[in-house]
Amino acid sequence: MKLIYRLIIRLSAVLLPILALWAAIFYYAMVEEINDETDDSLEDYAVMIIRRVLTGNELPSSGDRTNNTYSVELLPEGTDTPLQISFRDEKVYIPEKRETEPARVVTIIFADAQHRKYKIEVSTPTFERIDLLQSVLLHIIALYIILTLTIITVTAVIFHYSMRPLYALLKWLDNYHPGKGVDDLPANSNIPEFKKLTKAAHDTIERAEQYMERQKQFIGNASHELQTPLAILSTRIEWIIDNTQLTEEQFAELSKMRQSLHRLVKLNRTLLLLSKIDNGQFPEKKAVDLVEIIENEVEIYKDIYADCGISCTTTLPTRYIVEMNESLATTMVTNLIKNAFVHSELGSNVGITIEKGLLTISNDGEEQLDGTRLFDRFYTSGKKESTGLGLALVKSIATRYGFEIKYAFCNKRHQFSVKMSK
C-alpha cells in the first residue's frame, strides 16, 4: 500500500473516534446548557407568580405572550410536604392548542406568612427546545464530517507536496540500471532528512557501480594475464609431443593435459569475450540478416551431427534484419543452436523458428531445467562437458541489445526464445 494511503487510513482511524467523542461531548454540553436555560426561565416565571400570590396581586392571564401555563393550588392544612422545588419532563395538555405536548414542568411548594402551603406548577412546552437540539445535532454532524474530510485532504495534499523530493528520488532509483552509469540526481531538497537520504542512495549506487567496474576490470585483466602462461603451457606440451620419443602412456597423459588446457583456453577466451561485451567494446552495428546466419550454422551442425541422426526443422522468413554487431549476432545464434544440438539425444529433433520478432530454438528433452539459473555464468546441467558460459554469453548479448531472452519447457521440449522487437 502506498505510504499516502496508509497515512490517510491511520489518520482516519485516530481522527474519527476522537472527533466523534468531541462532537458527543459538545452535544451533551449544549443540551445541558439549554435545559438549564429553560429551567431558569421557568423558575423566574414561577417566582414572579409566587410573588403575586403572596402580595395578593392579580395573577397573569393564561393568554399572555409566553407559552407557559401554570396552576396554583392551596394545599389542605396539615400536609407535611416539605418546601421544595423540583423539575420534570412530562406530556402536558395545552388547552389553547387542544393537544398534549412534551413539556418541562417545575413544581414548587411554598408557604405564606400564615404558614399555608401552596403548590405551584408551571409548565412550558419543549418543542422549541427539541427543535433547537435537533438543529444543534445536525450542525455538529455536518461539522464533524466536514472537519474530518478537510483535515484528511489537507494532510494528504501537504504530505504529497512535502514528499516530492522522496518521489523524485524513488523515480531516479527506478531509472537506474546496474552497469549503465548513474543519471543526474533529482533536484535536491533543503530538508536535511531528504538530503541525507539522497546522498546515501547516491553513494550506495556509486559504490555499487565502482565495485562492478572493478569486478569487470578484474575479470578482464585476469583473463588477459592468463593468456601468456596459457600460451607457454600449450607450446611446451606441443614441443614435447612433437620432438621427444614418448611411450604410449606418456603420450596419452600429455594429450589429456593438452585437452584440459584447450578447455581452459576456450574458457578464458569466453570470459574475455563476456567482459568485452559487458564493457560495450562492440560498438559498431550494421544490418544483419539473422536468417542467413541461422542457415549457415544449421548447415554446419547438420554436417557435424550427421551421424547422430538429429533432424532439424526450420520455419524462417526469407530475411530477418536486425541492427546489431555482426560477430555478436553470430555468437548469439551459434550458441543457441549449438546448445540445442549438444543437448539432443540420438535421433531427436531441433526446431528453429522466427515469427513476429521472436526467435525460438527448441529441442526434445526429458525434464525441465532450472530457468532461474540457466543463464548464470558457470551453471551447467551437469550432463555434458561444457564451460557453462554459452548461455551466459547469449544473455549478455541479448541484454546489450535490449532483447528479452526466455526459457520454457512445454510438450517435452526445451524452448529458448529471444524477443527482438517490441
Place this chain on the structure above:
Amino acid sequence: MKLLIIEDDSSLREIMLRALKGEGYVVETASTFFEAEDKIAGYSYDCIMLDIMLPDGNGLRLLEHIKSLGKEDRVIIISARDSLDDKIEGLNLGADDYLPKPFYMAELSARIKSVLRRGTASVNNIMKAGNISLDITSRRTTIDNKEVPLLKKEFDILLYFMQRPNHIVDKAILAEAVWGDHIDMADNFQFIYAQIKNLRKKLADAGADTNIKAVYGFGYKFTDNEK
C-alpha cells in the same frame, strides 16, 4: 630465413626460440622495447614476431618505427589482448598477421610460413607437399598434375595439414580450425573421422605419396612419404 622474437616473457620466448630453431630458422630474440629497437636498427629480419604488450612501451609504436624505417621485414603481432581495435590498428600500421595468445606453436609456424610465402611469391599462391599441390585462391587440388575433386571441408582439412607437416595435429584443434567455433564438446568427433576417411581414400586413389597418420586418442600427423 632469419626471425626475430620480441616477447617479454622469458619462458614463452625460450620455447618459441627452441621450436622455431627446430624448424630450421635462424632466430634471435629481444625482451624489451629498447632491445628490439636496437636489433631492428642494426639488422634485417625476414619475419618479426611482435608482442604488443612490452614492459617499456607499446609494440604498436615499435611497428610504426619499423615501417618508418622503410624496412621490408614481415611482422606478425602476438597479443594477449584479443581485441579487435588492436588487430585493426596493427594491420593498418602494416602488420602482416595478428595472432592472439594463447596460440599453438604449429599455428605460429603455419602463419610464419604463410607470411614468408606471401613475401617471396605474392602471385603464386600454391602449397606443395609430396606430389600434392593446392591452389589456395582457386581451391583446386592436383596430384601429379591430375585434378582431384575435393569437397569444401576436405580441402580445408588438407590445407590445414599441409601447413603443418610433421606436426601432430590435435583433432579438437583441427575441428575448431575447419568448422570454426562450433565445436565445443570433446565427445563427438565422429564427423572428423568420416571426413578424414573420405579424404584419405581420395588421396590414396589419386596416388598421393603423402600419408595422414592417426595418432591414437589424440589426432593426426601429416607426413610426406618421401622423407
